Amino acid sequence: MEYKDYYAVLGVPRDASAEDIKKAFRRLARKYHPDVSKEKDAEQRMREVNEAYAVLSDPEKRAAYDQLGRGYRPGQEFHPPPGWDAGFEFSGHGFSPHEAAGFSEFFAELFGGLGGRGFQTRGDAGQDHHARIYLDIEDSFTGATRSISLRAPRLDEHGRLVLDTRTLNVKIPKGVSEGQVIRLAGQGAPGTGGGRAGDLLLEVRFNPHPRFRPAGRDLHLRLPVTPWEAALGGIVSVDLPSGPVKVRIPPGTDSGRILRVRGRGIPSQPPGDLLLEVRVVLPPADTPQARALYEQMARELAFNPRNGD
Template identity: 55%
Template sequence: MKYKDYYAILGVERMAAQEDIKRAYRKLARKYHPDVSKHTDAEDRFKELGEAYEVLKDPEKRAAYDRMGTHWRSGEEFQPPPNWDEGFEFSGAGQQDATHSSLNEFFEAMFGGARTAHAQRRPSHAMGEDHHAKVFIDIEDAYRGAKRSISLQLPVIDAHGHVSLQSRTLNVSIPKGVRAGQHLRLAGQGGTGIGDGPAGDLYLEIAFREHARFRVDGADVSLDLPVAPWEAALGAHVTVPTPDGWIEMTVPKGSAGGTRMRLKGKGIPGNPPGDMYAILNIVLPPADTDSAKAAYDTMRQAFNFDPRARFYG
């Protein structure tokens, strides 16, 4: 999607107070309203103003927009930065889908639908809103369970009408077997109730931090396992790391590069547990000494082997 500078569209500074944003929108909306404006692009400008205002008038959407960064230029291809929403606490529960055609649709998907749902089921006179945030954990935490301190930032309007981030830290128990996309409910940690009503709940969406070795797909885990050519050709017993420790695995003789070795039940714990896959990556030793070069030459003479025999058809 294309990036749009909503502050430039409304003609305000990034540090503008919420009241300044409202005032700027009203002024420009009157100027470019299609029913009264004589500008040839009035309709397009009016729609663009409405899109910008829908985001910047809302403290949560505005804070999320600001977290995307300030280096983007209007019209250039744009994707939200990876993990931009880590620890970002908000009172909606929409899906964060970066495939929308406009930034406004992106924010509506994040916040809009959830607020409608909340308004339908929330007791209007008492219950505080539920809050949501995405938190990242290590894959090892899902194997063993853990207690972690997490930091969250909630957008609020300060005494001067500016949007700021209010930080808090919570101690959270990560259950064994939790999977990406699951939500942990922290009762009473959401929005403040109205009057004497109880606070809402906080729902933490679980995601895994990128790991140097392991990749996660649902309950299954995979890694690339380096093996020597003779281990793949002749078979071998090798030690393989898992997020829960090291295990022994047999590489069958005649294994090809890219072969997926299944380690049943060694994925993320559960009922049933996931599996782990070791994907064989044949690593060639370097020919960086005379003896190594001689060994490669001996191999060349020993095999009647053309690696491109099938390549040419």
Template identity: 45%
Template sequence: MAVKFRDYYEVLGVPRTATQEEIQRSYRKLARKFHPDVNKARDAEDKFKEINEAYEVLKDPEKRKKYDLLGENWKTGQEFRPPPGWDYQYDFGRGGGQGEFQWGGSGGFSDFFEMLFGGQRGGRARGGARRGGGPVWSQAGADQEATVRISLEDAFHGATKSITLQMQSLTPDGQVAVQEKTYEVKIPVGIMSGRKIRLSGQGGEGMGGGPRGDLYLKIEIEPHAVYRLKDRDIYVDLPVAPWEAVLGADVQLTTLSGQVTLKIPPGTQSGQKLRLRGKGMPNPKETAGDLYVVVQIMVPKHPSRREQELFEELRKESAFNPRL
């Protein structure tokens, strides 16, 4: 059987090089414009179904890849026959994108879609009818994301933080409203920058009975005045006196997990790293990171007369040459 080819990129008004974010943004704009609850034009319903069909393919990297393999057959309106081996099925009843409009009527996808992808019609459609026997329309709320900056101490120990965000919402008349909302958020022990905390059902509102989306808080750990975080390892500088480096010493060191006594080996060099295993960033599922103490040999800026005499004596007595 041959059917008319459908250019899904043209339907969504995006180039074939479009990113997933650009595809999603264009889809949401068009879906709002042609949603039958908003647009009463005679062809709005067909246009809305066509937009959903195009997005069903282009939002999914695997479906999009298969669609793009048509290669030279990109000619709108041409007769299309799927090549051999393209008959595997997709289950459109699982997963789904963010903030998608759902079609609840009959005849979900075109013959071209069915021939290319197989699977069941209607996807995540909701059944039922409005008063008067019309189809049911629903829109799942869009997931939202915000960046939250926390201290290294909060990431290390965990904390409960009150976080106030400015959220945008769509009013019934289509206007964008901005309001503040405060959340009590539990920061897990050992969380790292880039990780996200999910607040279920705190995202955008749904339409037509659709569920709210989720709110994702992306964590960013602020730079610290004393400690440096690299992966799960923590680095800290330790100033030591020349005689401590030469003779060795036991020094008190403040770490994020408390006070420790650190042994400076005799002959320690400036810049040398002393490792404290497991004293870095905690990891609830695996081994914690390490703490690296970076030795910085310091000299007195304003030595006393006696100190100067001792250093003069040391210079006469010592055969040490740091440049050899």
């Protein structure tokens, strides 16, 4: 996926005001609108201009884009890093994945679905806000209280983009799973005419973990075993955030086999499963004794894994 420099598309500097961006858009729209333009690539250029304006005219998307795009050049290979949008507080307006599909892959990857997920307007009640937070998997096993800092972009009196930061102490319930939403009542936009404030919806994502990979309520883990544990079977201990669990290795277990331990995944209601991918690890033949044992097996077992199916 190629990085797109929306400022370059509109021909404005990165510190351009909202009014500067609007003027640039109108100028380019008059030049490239397919109904009036004689440029041969007018339709494509107009799509690019519309896309750039959709981001830079929106303080929330612009702030996220500014943080994400530092150091990249137009056309450079680009993949958004995990958690790029963490800490940004978005209001309810935005693009659904279907609407974002009308723009480039770059736009759809970044902004498809940022807005319009679970936001409501209830009479004169304030609008619900949304933010994505990243937690450690261990928080799901124990529950926790975390201090979460959120940045809400807005335009100042000069049309310049500024970020307001607030910090909230958030109670993380035990058993929270990825994609689950934690609702903080009254922490969204203020209401009007005496209406209640909106809510803040925190969508949970997990930080990358060196051992565990969550999939819904299930938890995936690679399980290294010795050749004799795989061949003869046995009981091994697997360390989880909730403590060790004993797992039975069936005799004749091949590398790559998946062992399911029911109820030992994310401790939600109902709990998920623990899925263990077996990896048979060979001891090194780095001593005379170890080498002699391998040579003995080679002579006596007469085993050839390349025979048969």
